[in-house]
Amino acid sequence: MTSAPIGEGQASCLTLAEASARIATHALQPGPVGRVGIELEAHVVDTGNPDRRVPWPTLQAIVRRLPVLPGASRITFEPGGQVELSGPPAPDITTAVAALRTDSTVLRAAFAEAGLALALMGRDPLRAPQRVNPAVRYAAMEQHFASVGCAAAGTAMMTSTASLQVNLEAGPPQAWGRRVALAHQLGPVLVAVSACSPLATGRAVGWRSGRQQVWGDLDQARCGPLLGGDDPAGEWANYALAAPVMLVRDAVSGSADPVCGRVPFADWITGAAPLAGRRPTSADLDYHLSTLFPPVRPRGYLEIRYLDAAPEPWWPALAAITSALLDDPLAADRAAAATEAVAGAWSRAAHLGLADPGLHAAARSCLDAALGAVPAALRPEVEALAELVDRGASPGDALLRTALEGGAAAALLTATRTPEAAP
Template sequence: MSVEISAAAACPATCTDTDPLHLSVDPLATARAHVADTALAGTPAGSGLVGLELELHLVDLADPAQRPGWDRIQDVVAGLPAMPSGSSVTLEPGGQIELSTPPVRGIAGSVAALEADRFVLREALLVVGLGAAPLGTDPAREVRRINPNERYVAMARHFAARGCADAGLAMMTATAALQINLDAGPRHNWAERTSRIRDLGPVLVAISACSPLLAGAASGWHSMRQQAWHGIDQGRTAPVAGADPAQAWADYALDAPLMLVRDGGVTRPVTTGATFADWLAGHAPVDRPPRIVDLDYHLTTLFPPIRPRGYLELRCLDAVPDRWWPALAGITAVLIDDPAAADEAAEACAPVRDAWVTAARAGLADRPLHVAAISCVDIAVRHSPPELHDRIDAYAGLVAGGRTPGDEVRERAAAADPLTALVEEARA
């Protein structure tokens, strides 16, 4: 999602992007100021720009048990028609394909934009024998990286050295999300807005749970996608917390372990657990001082559930099937961007505001989360835009019954097998 960044988000005057940070008077303060200044961009109240990103698992419909090869996928993407709403099309390490819309005013318009591009993508893929399944995890196929980009090679080496190779590989190659990007809003309201979104997070995790299986196995977690994220370094995946969201993000970033360093087109893993602050202090296994460009790249290796990128990037929702994601996107945006709905949701979420792990593991089987979720989706129904009312109401019925889209996946897999469930969604 692209938004205009104010002049305040520029590199501090004391340095340029490629100057070593140690040339500034106080390197740590310069780095902290840079991250804080670029964290959020003020936007008018009620501006309501929304961007949506949907990841999908590519499936060869003639040989669904095997992931399509990297060369084939690249050729397919190169041959895709332009998306009518302007979405970009990108590829993830396991060959997942991602549609990312430009920002559109209002959630109804954003959903319509993504649906239009999703239809074009679906039809173009079917012509070449491929389907695409929007599910939180690949329920059937082995966890395997097919994207040879050196960034992902280095990430895998970092995760292996840090003792979370399996979770890291699963996260990169076998998970998919519905990501929602929202304006930061007026500067004076950043603290309240980000706090409310963070408090809503566990409810969003619970109602979006759509990953009960991974590579043919069940762990018991309702969101095995979130289980994978919880299995890697929490210094880069835990929620960002603090009274001042920009400063909290700066502290989080400088205290997070280094994952990768780029030099001359080469990406190298960092495997010791040294933080960016350590690098600034000369205590990291890198043979040169860091620059602003290194700090910016470091930010791309941090994956909290709500990430500041000028706008607010909500990363905590599982991808869900096409019949459900428009409602899930609508529920999320309404509960954040509609002032009356946001006030009501804040009260409903208060008892479960810290229940991130419980939401991923137990989902709506946890009674406090179920109570909060019922309240939240009912609020969303009452405040929904007319274009999405019926769909949000249907999702509210699902939640009221203690169910999520993941229950449908689990039942289909039990009735046949996980691969059949994957193929059914890829053809849907």
């Protein structure tokens, strides 16, 4: 499950036709259905002072002392200091979950030695959005989001949200249109099922998935869903060329200059809107694609990006049902029928979650379909999630109750506990 950089090493300027062809060619690659990669983000919490964000040097010092993780996950940090474990492609969901669990245990132990913990939830419930990662990319992103009218949502997305990402192979070319369309159609239902972000800056926000609310408030030319036609690769090329350029990098100095305003990448190619005194190269195109964040992103494989991070046992169950509903043919057919009536209901899913009758009915059908397709090793987690969904509840409901009883700091600390550590 790899994606080759587009035109790496080529410094010549692009034509519009070349750019479109490059994007479409690399959008989806044939791959064996069943392979899975998982990426899990967590908020880093100072258990003695949960109101403060952990300083960047502290985060870096912990990671520098870590050996190579046993499951081979890669460790990175998001702009607000959220830590991300990115597992390598695994032959099946059971292997992927087991490896990420192992690496998460090692990571938690290293952070615990410094008095820190990892909170798995879709949005920071307590601390105000604040960037701690000094990378020039993130500073430029903040400035660009402000320039296009979504400063608050941009900073919140970058610094206060956390997700579970499930990466699946594109499968055989003849099935790409249906597969990509189903990945999008499942989105609202799985947003509602995974909802674990009902709090922000110390209060209830009135949304089941505050993380998805933030994404909905962002520039939809960069973060909105694809339309789901018969030619997803061609649609991705059109989407990418119409999306505004976020920043221009200088390969020599390493600088990243924000583009303040909406300049479609196509206009930079044609010269209608010159940037940095030059036309873009294939390296600029490759980087531009990394700044686009639709809920399903084609990168040779499919990145499923719309799930809230959630504590155990929920994130393994969510990863398992996502892969089952897309990779198992019978489960996929049942899920497609169950979700047709609520396709596109992203805002309803984020706001009401499973309190919406249509989403609740679709979610129950999807969990029932997934139960027949998930591997035995993950069936207990999926059964627990199915019981939760039957009640019309989602992982964030328990955190909201904790916050109402003991405050947002209590909810944040509760999300750091593993099942073994929970009282």
